[in-house]
Amino acid sequence: MARLGLIVRGVVQGVGFRPFVYRIARAHGLAGFVQNQRGRVAIEVQGERDALDAFLAELGAAEAPARVDEIVATEMPETDAEPFVIRSSEASSEVRATLPADLATCADCQREVATPGERRYRYPFTNCTRCGPRYSIVESLPYDRARTSMKGFALCAACAAEYANVADRRFHAQPIACPKCGPRIWLLDAAGVEVARDDAALDQAVRLLCSGRILALRGLGGFQLLCDATDDAAVQRLRERKRREQKPFALLFPDLSAVRAAAKLSFDEERALMGPEAPIVLLRRTPGARVAPAVAPDSPLIGVMLPYTPLHALLVEAAARALVCTSGNLSEEPMATDLDDALERLGAIADAFLTHDRPIVRPVDDSLVRLGPRGTAILRRARGFAPQPVAKIDAPVAVLALGAHMKGSIALCQRGEIILSQHLGDLESPSAVRLLERTIDDFLAFFDAKPDVVACDLHPDYASTRVAERIAGELGARICRVQHHHAHVAAVMAEHGIDDPVLGLAWDGTGFGSDGTVWGGEVLRVNAAGFERVAALRGFRLPGGDRAMREPRRSALGLVHAMDPERAEALAEEWFGERDGHVLSSMLAQEIGSPLTSSMGRLFDAVAALVDLGPRASFEGQIAMQLEHLAERGRGAPWPIPFEASNPLRLDWRPMLEALLSERDRGVDRADLAASFHASLAELALRVVGHFSPARVVLGGGCFQNRLLETATIELCEREGFSVLTPRTVPVNDGGIAVGQAWAAAHAAG
Numbered sequence: 001m002a003r004l005g006l007i008v009r010g011v012v013q014g015v016g017f018r019p020f021v022y023r024i025a026r027a028h029g030l031a032g033f034v035q036n037q038r039g040r041v042a043i044e045v046q047g048e049r050d051a052l053d054a055f056l057a058e059l060g061a062a063e064a065p066a067r068v069d070e071i072v073a074t075e076m077p078e079t080d081a082e083p084f085v086i087r088s089s090e091a092s093s094e095v096r097a098t099l100p101a102d103l104a105t106c107a108d109c110q111r112e113v114a115t116p117g118e119r120r121y122r123y124p125f126t127n128c129t130r131c132g133p134r135y136s137i138v139e140s141l142p143y144d145r146a147r148t149s150m151k152g153f154a155l156c157a158a159c160a161a162e163y164a165n166v167a168d169r170r171f172h173a174q175p176i177a178c179p180k181c182g183p184r185i186w187l188l189d190a191a192g193v194e195v196a197r198d199d200a201a202l203d204q205a206v207r208l209l210c211s212g213r214i215l216a217l218r219g220l221g222g223f224q225l226l227c228d229a230t231d232d233a234a235v236q237r238l239r240e241r242k243r244r245e246q247k248p249f250a251l252l253f254p255d256l257s258a259v260r261a262a263a264k265l266s267f268d269e270e271r272a273l274m275g276p277e278a279p280i281v282l283l284r285r286t287p288g289a290r291v292a293p294a295v296a297p298d299s300p301l302i303g304v305m306l307p308y309t310p311l312h313a314l315l316v317e318a319a320a321r322a323l324v325c326t327s328g329n330l331s332e333e334p335m336a337t338d339l340d341d342a343l344e345r346l347g348a349i350a351d352a353f354l355t356h357d358r359p360i361v362r363p364v365d366d367s368l369v370r371l372g373p374r375g376t377a378i379l380r381r382a383r384g385f386a387p388q389p390v391a392k393i394d395a396p397v398a399v400l401a402l403g404a405h406m407k408g409s410i411a412l413c414q415r416g417e418i419i420l421s422q423h424l425g426d427l428e429s430p431s432a433v434r435l436l437e438r439t440i441d442d443f444l445a446f447f448d449a450k451p452d453v454v455a456c457d458l459h460p461d462y463a464s465t466r467v468a469e470r471i472a473g474e475l476g477a478r479i480c481r482v483q484h485h486h487a488h489v490a491a492v493m494a495e496h497g498i499d500d501p502v503l504g505l506a507w508d509g510t511g512f513g514s515d516g517t518v519w520g521g522e523v524l525r526v527n528a529a530g531f532e533r534v535a536a537l538r539g540f541r542l543p544g545g546d547r548a549m550r551e552p553r554r555s556a557l558g559l560v561h562a563m564d565p566e567r568a569e570a571l572a573e574e575w576f577g578e579r580d581g582h583v584l585s586s587m588l589a590q591e592i593g594s595p596l597t598s599s600m601g602r603l604f605d606a607v608a609a610l611v612d613l614g615p616r617a618s619f620e621g622q623i624a625m626q627l628e629h630l631a632e633r634g635r636g637a638p639w640p641i642p643f644e645a646s647n648p649l650r651l652d653w654r655p656m657l658e659a660l661l662s663e664r665d666r667g668v669d670r671a672d673l674a675a676s677f678h679a680s681l682a683e684l685a686l687r688v689v690g691h692f693s694p695a696r697v698v699l700g701g702g703c704f705q706n707r708l709l710e711t712a713t714i715e716l717c718e719r720e721g722f723s724v725l726t727p728r729t730v731p732v733n734d735g736g737i738a739v740g741q742a743w744a745a746a747h748a749a750g
């Protein structure tokens, strides 16, 4: 006989972990208890050694969505053997930090919904302790039904019995519901008039989708827009009405076999699709896939997800084809969550609304992942992942970090960890800024936070910077401005738990530099105390500043101008016509309205424009993505990018540009030019790393969303014996900036 005290960490709260522990403890005849504590679960078990060992083995192998990361066991004195019980959660603020993420329908619930005769047959809101809404319905903590948007639905007798039965898989499932007592669905026409309820609403919605109409669906974390993804005219119509020219749409597939018919699927990608987070996974589409071209113009990739609520499953299974499933908004505003808001904002887009009466407390977008050289990496962290911790940190202060401007998110550093919020979108609209402010309020309340420091970007004009200044005043906190690319590198260090010095390649779009110029092709030496800019791309000018983001030819003009002004002038006239071309040329010549930049993202744009990938981009990085896909089909040797001796070291792209232009003029294939460019950058990375010879290399910034560049850079550097770190759980793009700000500010204060 023995008694063990166990502390279990991982994903162990809000996922049915305590009933699981209860069942296996009882099965092995053990005495003791299990109890939720702040951010962990405490267990005491007493019994025969063999039974304890068997219990520990099963505990460690807890199935998704639960995940055991660590079990710390200590021997304890035996006590009277009481039967095993679930003790109520430890009172007070100790349990407040438990805020689970929304989880996709589990296999058991899927089976119930699909089985005629079951109480929940075809019920769109079926869930249990292992699945269903969480973060999107929580109003305050601790996480109990009375503090969720399910509070208005009184449990029927059958649901109440399941809720109270410790042996049931719905024991203490807070959003538990059934057709008798739970939320319902109904269908409205475009004018907002109800036309059907329940099953009839589903049937009609499916008929509309299959006849090319656009459906606004009130989903889990907000309204989404759906249409038939095999119908090019329907997809085009959605693009026009949503004013989204070319950015790819995510697709909802009925099941895995349908995905396999449309895209190549590796084991890791399949696992990501099927996981409880059920993110959108970027996959390579197979030729002849039944997907309309307008879904992802000019891209060999499609973003694919499987149904994560019974409502999505019922719709897409009945439609029996892939559906476009994109957030319900105009361009990049936050998603609509309320019906009235949706009718107003989406009335001109959708032909019908399928809605329900379970309020959505906060918008939560679909997450996005893709497989990289190191396994799946999260590019947009939202549903299923938020608001889980992303890093452990030993920090003397609490920090609230407000992120960047595009791909906004916030992070909170306190009590030994950094928690990252859901993706908040670009902070371009007043509604997006309001969402940022609401998320700050949420985090302060949920995590009982009292920040000593509010961290933000160095950019004075970011909306997040202005909010930070105001909030810091209100909270009486210090403000800490963290340079954008420093934050990119620090985010990766935070994820990997590294305080030792690293060499960070922060290759990115644009960020405000410490010297007031626009940075983006940076090599930084970073440690806990701060950073030093040791190398950067040679500067060039961007005529029209931010407009270059959507017009890659402006970047190309700036680049060519820095090498050969006359050639740039001719190019300006060719591309922009005599009048506009002349204006751009004189802006460059007189250095007016043409900020100096070292941006790698704009270098990508410039090269893409020079190999003639088109005059305009409908979203940032679009043309760089096209360049990557082009390069996959080509072969080419690297062009020279020598170092210019200076401090910081200047990476001189001019010989590369010269080689590019001369090969282009000789008629070398565009794909080979694109391949040479990628090879040049990977080779440049290796030479930079070799020059500084650091113990560790970190890759950060939006350019490393480019899988070809990331893979080649890692391979080259590792072949020479350098250790390279990339982020996987923190987005490599600006969605991860808040984590780096929190980390840098916490260390700066230490």
Ligand SMILES: [Zn+2]
Pocket: 105, 106, 107, 108, 109, 110, 126, 127, 128, 129, 130, 131, 132
């Ligand atoms: Zn379930």
Ligand SMILES: [Zn+2]
Pocket: 155, 156, 157, 158, 159, 160, 177, 178, 179, 180, 181, 182
């Ligand atoms: Zn019920």
Ligand SMILES: [Zn+2]
Pocket: 484, 488, 508, 509, 510, 511, 701, 702, 733, 734
């Ligand atoms: Zn950035």
